[in-house]
Structure formats: structure tokens, C-alpha cells
């Protein structure tokens with residue numbers, strides 16, 4: 014009875030203080046969703062602190078002056094408790110959430126600025142949930158606008174590079190016109206989303222959800238929902254979707270599933286669907302695709318291996334011993350002595366693994382200062398840039414010589430502050446590095462001399478994406 018009373022009290026406190034921004038059902042309104050799935054990345058003591066003190070650079074105010082420590086703890090407990098009725102997000106909710114934005118003046122069919130539209134960078138600033146459009150010739154911002162809460166995964170582009178699509182962890186998909194520098198439309202495809210992919214023919218946007226267990230296909234023109242695909246294996250077991258990828262040469266999407274031992278392929282051209290499944294020996298996550306998209310490499314959750322699955326013969330063809338938890342999604346390729354090699358950072362070990370994609374054997378483990386998250390290069394530069402994100406040396410980026418497979422140089426853009434995620438200009442001449450701090454920056458380096466060219470203040474710039482490198486699927490960048 015006492016517990017029931019506490020729950021009712023917490024629910025009342027939530028309704029009186031939080032519901033106006035986070036929604037009476039905790040699905041989010043102007044503030045983010047507050048359901049256990051959406052809070053997985055926030056530890057409970059940190060949530061208590063946010064409720065008490067607020068969150069800098071956002072509209073979240075602190076409640077310490079208004080509520081007692083017990084009341085604040087009760088609200089924190091409440092938001093980590095699943096609602097009695099599982100929240101629904103079906104076609105009707107998705108459709109009702111969609112908004113189109115009318116232009117202030119008629120849209121131009123040419124860029125409204127004189128910068129090279131293919132050398133723009135989209136910078137995602139997760140500190141205050143904004144995006145900046147950066148002229149990649151002059152390194153000057155052209156526009157800055159608010160995004161939905163917690164964008165995750167790289168933004169994706171239409172094949173001509175005119176439109177960019179964003180996905181947020183709270184399920185929102187947005188479409189932005191880079192030529193007219195304005196938002197076109199947005200829709201909420203799920204409650205807790207992982208990422209989005211855009212089909213290589215530009216017709217479809219696919220959203221991968223943890224909550225509910227769905228893949229949602231949207232019409233890329235206006236983001237109207239076309240199909241909600243419930244994700245279940247042959248036995249009817251439902252699954253979260255870890256991520257969805259566009260496999261352009263296959264004219265299909267490929268999805269990684271969290272809770273069932275299957276890989277899904279969803280053809281989109283010329284006809285959409287039906288889903289084709291490949292059974293796997295283990296749960297596979299975090300995919301790397303070879304250049305032709307014939308093979309994928311997925312990290313095996315149960316073992317310390319990564320599995321190579323051939324998508325044509327639809328089965329595993331090799332296993333690779335990779336114990337350091339490879340971050341295969343950040344894997345990049347280059348040509349080395351007549352072979353194509355794949356390099357991947359490892360999230361738990363300070364090693365960059367170099368794998369021969371012909372034999373699927375590990376050729377070398379390059380020792381770095383610590384475990385890293387991202388790896389980037391460009392066809393016109395001899396170095397692959399690696400961070401040391403999960404280590405005491407997180408302020409230093411190391412450059413691996415792609416010819417000798419040795420660490421050759423390093424840069425420390427802001428001592429004491431995390432340096433991570435590099436992207437190159439379309440010609441590979443300049444490298445842009447993020448300083449991951451609320452008081453952060455994008456630091457532009459000459460990729461050859463490593464001379465600092467410019468420093469632009471940014472609010473925790475988590476990633477930046479060059480239009481040309483992305484739409485041409487440069488070997489040096491994730492796809």
C-alpha cells in the first residue's frame with residue numbers, strides 16, 4: 014500500500030512539474046521522452062542531478078528550489094519505471110506527427126549562396142542540439158538551426174546532395190534543403206530510434222527503431238510514412254533494430270537486429286520489399302560492408318569474434334578473432350600493396366585492426382594511445398586519423414600512415430578536451446577535427462603540413478559530414 018502511495022505521489026509530481034515539456038505520457042514534447050528505453054544512456058544519479066540542477070544550454074530548469082530531495086528522487090524513480098501500458102507508435106501516430114514547413118519565399122532551384130554546394134559540411138552540435146551548415150571552401154557558417162534532441166548516426170543525403178536527413182534518438186526524422194537553407198518536413202517514426210538510411214535512388218528513408226520493434230519506410234519527398242514493418246523472426250520473436258544501412262549496389266536496405274539471430278535485407282528497387290532474411294549463428298551488430306556490398310562484417314555479441322556474412326550466398330563465410338570490441342561502423346578501406354584493407358578502431362582496446370578483405374585475416378594490430386571511436390581518411394591523403402576517445406589521452410588524435418601501417422604523427426587541438434571525429438574537404442586538402450566540449454570547436458588542419466588553419470567555436474560538435482565525400486561514398490568515410 015505504501016509503495017502504491019509513493020507511485021501515485023511520484024506520478025502526481027511528474028504531472029505537475031514535468032508533463033508540460035516531456036508529455037503526460039512521457040513520450041516527449043518540447044523536451045525529450047522520459048521512458049526507460051530513452052534513458053538507457055543516462056545513469057540514475059545523473060538524472061537526479063539534472064532534475065535538481067537543470068541542464069546547461071537547454072530549457073531544462075533545475076527544481077532544487079521547488080522540490081525536496083525526496084520528491085526529486087521519486088520523480089527519477091518514476092521515469093525509470095515502465096508505464097503500465099506499453100506505449101504505441103503505429104502508422105496513425107506516425108502520420109499524425111508529420112509536419113511540413115512552408116517556405117518564407119519561393120524555393121530556388123539553385124543554391125542561394127555562392128559556396129560549392131558539394132563541399133558543404135553539416136556539423137551536428139549535440140551540446141545544445143543544433144546543426145551548422147559550413148562553407149567548406151572558406152570555413153564560414155552559412156546557417157545554424159535547432160535540431161531534435163540527441164541526433165545519432167550520420168545525417169544522410171539525397172543522391173544529388175541537395176537534401177540532408179537527420180535522425181534523433183527520440184525518433185524524429187527531419188529533412189533539410191541545403192540549397193535554400195531551410196527545413197522542409199519532419200515526422201516522428203518511433204519512440205526510441207537508432208538511425209536512418211536513405212535509398213541510393215533517393216526515394217526512401219528507412220528508420221530503425223528500438224521502441225517499438227519496427228522499421229519505418231518514409232517517402233523521401235515529404236517524409237510521409239509508407240510502411241511500418243514489424244520486426245519478428247520466423248518463430249514470432251520480436252526484436253529491436255540496431256541499425257539500418259543503404260546497400261546501394263544491391264538496391265536494398267540491410268538491417269542489424271538486436272534480439273534475434275537474423276540479418277534483414279529489404280529491396281527497394283524497382284519494387285519495395287518483401288523482406289529477405291539471413292539466419293546467423295549469433296546476434297550481429299555494427300556492420301561494415303565491403304566495396305561491392307557482397308560481404309558484411311558484423312560484431313558477434315556472444316563471442317569475441319566478428320563474422321563475415323556473404324549477402325549473395327546468404328551465410329557466414331569467415332570468422333575473425335577481434336577481441337577488443339571493434340567499432341566496425343567506423344571501419345574504412347584503402348588499397349595497400351594490391352589488396353584492399355579494412356581498418357577498424359576498437360572500443361575497449363587501444364588497437365587499430367587492419368584486415369585483408371580478400372582473405373578476411375587480421376594483418377596487423379596497430380597500437381594506439383587508447384581505445385577509440387572513429388576513424389577517417391580520404392583518397393588524397395596518406396593518413397588515417399584515429400581518436401583515443403575512451404582513454405586518458407582523449408585529447409590527442411593519432412595519424413596512421415596508410416603505406417607503412419604505423420602511427421606517424423599526432424595532433425592535440427585543445428589539451429585536456431576530447432578530440433574526435435575527422436572529416437575532410439572534398440579534395441582531401443583540409444581535415445576538420447571536433448573538440449567535443451560545450452565550449453568546443455571545429456579545428457581545421459592542413460592535412461599535409463598539420464598546420465592549424467582555422468578554429469570555429471562550436472557546442473560539442475559530435476560529427477561533421479562533407480556532402481561530396483558522403484554522396485560519392487569515399488573510401489575514407491563511413492557509409
Ligand code: DHE
Nearest residue numbers: 054139164165166167208209255256299342386475476491
Ligand atoms: Fe554511435 C554512428 C551505434 C554510442 C556518436 N553509432 C553510429 C552507427 C551505429 C552506432 C550503428 C552507424 C549508423 C549511422 O551512421 O547511420 N553508437 C552506437 C552504439 O551502439 C553505441 C555504442 C551505444 C548506443 O547506445 O547507441 C553508440 N555514438 C555513441 C555515442 O555515445 C556517441 C559517441 C555520441 C552520441 O551522439 O550518441 C555516438 N555514432 C555517433 C556518431 C555517428 C555514430 C557521431 C556517425 C559517425 C559517422 O561519421 O558517420
